[in-house]
Amino acid sequence: MNLLTLLRVELLKIRRSKIFWILLIPAVMMWLPSAMNADINFVMNTYEVAPEYNYFIQGYMGMAWFMIPATLMICAVLLNQTEKSNHGLLKCLALPVSAAGMCLAKFLVMIVLTFVQLLLSIGTYYASAVLASEIHGYSFVLPFAYVCRAASRIYLAALPTAAVYWMLSILISTPIFSMGLGLASIVPSVLMLNTKVWYCYPMDYPFYILMTEYGKLAPEVFDTQIQLMPMLPIAAVLTVACLAIACIRYGKAERS
């Protein structure tokens, strides 16, 4: 059975699971207050970045630091819980399909969900930017290509984080603990970003990418270019290692 068929099966499993709301709520929560307080971009803007760019960067900061990793963690745990709550996984393991294949297909579902949130975050950004423009009589709307490119990079950088959380949710079977550990791992990401080995901490990646975007507008704040070395190889190794561990451990409890 190929991965695509398995992906279709896995997507079918999350029907009516309310995951969509988990993707939408953070995006709305992030952008609605931003629209209300958009005027702070005129006053609290130390580096004199154009208010519309400041609005975009500040809004996505909350997303990149907390909301994206938190959403990924919640999705990972929920995807696992859908299998466990009524022994669905036990049934699937007794079917002619490889556990590793199922595990990878589920991770693909996570990627699909990440992509959906990317679209939702862009959509809600535009809605809030239009609203802010109406309220304050100043256009906060940025070009579509710029927004898409910047947001896509942030979400792309979140993929290694997704792999780490996917592994965590499989290794720690009690949902509240995997969730707690995942959420706790988000908190020190800003601290870690200030260390020399920030690239070893995947939870930093989305925030780092956003900060380089900020750096392009205010070079005194942060790097202006993404340091692909050594981030890229380390991210790749971490992603593959986490997925390999996840595949090996997937369904082990049910098979013991």
Next chain:
Amino acid sequence: MKILFVETRKIKRTGYIPAFLGGGLLAGLVPAVNMAVRAETFATQPGSPFSILMDANWQLMAQLNILLLVCGVCILYHTEYEENAIQKAETLPLTPFRLYLGKLGILLFSCLLPLCLEAVSLLLCCIHWFPGHPETGTLLLKGMGFELVMMLPAAAAMLVISSMCRNMWTCLGIGVILVFMSSMLPSGNQVLALFPFSAPYQMLHRCSDSQVLLLPAICAGEVLLFCMAEAAYHKIRRYFS
């Protein structure tokens, strides 16, 4: 007292104690790691070591503490709802409000665990990076006592939310959103700073003389308010069910 004993029994094998222990250790690591990687930045700063360490780390440590609190509360009420044990509890001569108070008592004691671990970590950092400051121990004790009081409104509020949500995920989701929103609130606003999920970010050495008594008093008032809300919720629920 009996309810506290009963509640202690209920948390057996739920992983509640290891969670608080692990959470405390994790938060305790924050100042150690921060000092280890940026020692020169902090060691040269003016002021007492306690204030320097708190200013540099407490934001993160407090956030970890609140997240731990949210998870802990979820575990406490999840044991009631998971296998419908709450139904049995409701058929016993025991009011749901006493159940709430018992859980609040448990939370009060369990918050001490991470705070003690964090105090030990801060003390060790002081001894290692800022030698020759004997007053730090007393400051730490006072500071951690203050933080315990600051955490109580969040504990009481989370317990009210948790007692209302049969589904642990709903409770956890609300908790995480509140933690996130509180971290986004502007720090200068005195009123917003006393929002239950913002209060744990307050630091004793940053308080004026009048605030040292006022803030704990307001927190105690908030706890009382949440207790009243819980009692009222059960009365209303009974009326409608």
Next chain:
Amino acid sequence: MSDNIIETTNLTKSYGDFTAVSHLNLHIRKGSVYGFLGPNGAGKSTTMKMFLGLTSPTEGSFHIEQRTYPRDRVAILKDIGSFIEAPAFYGNLTGEENLEIIRRILDLPKSAVADALELVGLSQHKNKLAKRYSLGMKQRLGLAGALIGHPPILILDEPTNGLDPVGIHEIRTLVRSLPQKYDCTVLVSSHLLPEVELMADDIGILNHGNLLFEGTLQELESHAESQGLPTYNLEETFLAMIDADNQNRGERG
């Protein structure tokens, strides 16, 4: 070549000091209904889980259609329809959607879902969410998941649990008819002898992981007679057999 579709040789499963299944030698004939009988915790589910590759043996081996794990896992599972322990399903999906998942994995024609639902009498409730099903309906959904695509081997672990007397009768009749209807072999477990008596051609009695008896019902009767156990009622025979084994263990212990 033997006509046994499943055969085990000294099959053993231990968890630390506890032996769940001990040196089991089962012989399940092709086209038969094999009743796997034993009290709770006798090792029936563990044996069935080994047949499904859900747990691996500590010692011994077994063959299903001359194939074995882990080498032929996918090939074996393609031929087995299973229903293990509590019904397994996705609560957020309807009964029909739950079967659709299995259909896609097994690569069966679309009609297989409706056919399975019809077979267990769930057609009317196919659009209802599985989490809203009654216990009996969940049990039927689990059975439909096992029967879908008419696999040549069926492994059913206590399939009548939670069903009302009418449901028990229906499922019993269905299981009994399966070998003739679909040319399949059924391994069905239960802790109730009267139930197995009405369904099975052969029975295997398990207690504390040990096989106490294997054969036809007539053979059980003569075996009991030779052991001086009561034979006027098969349930009494079964209980006496288990009791004698427990006492024997107690003495040895």
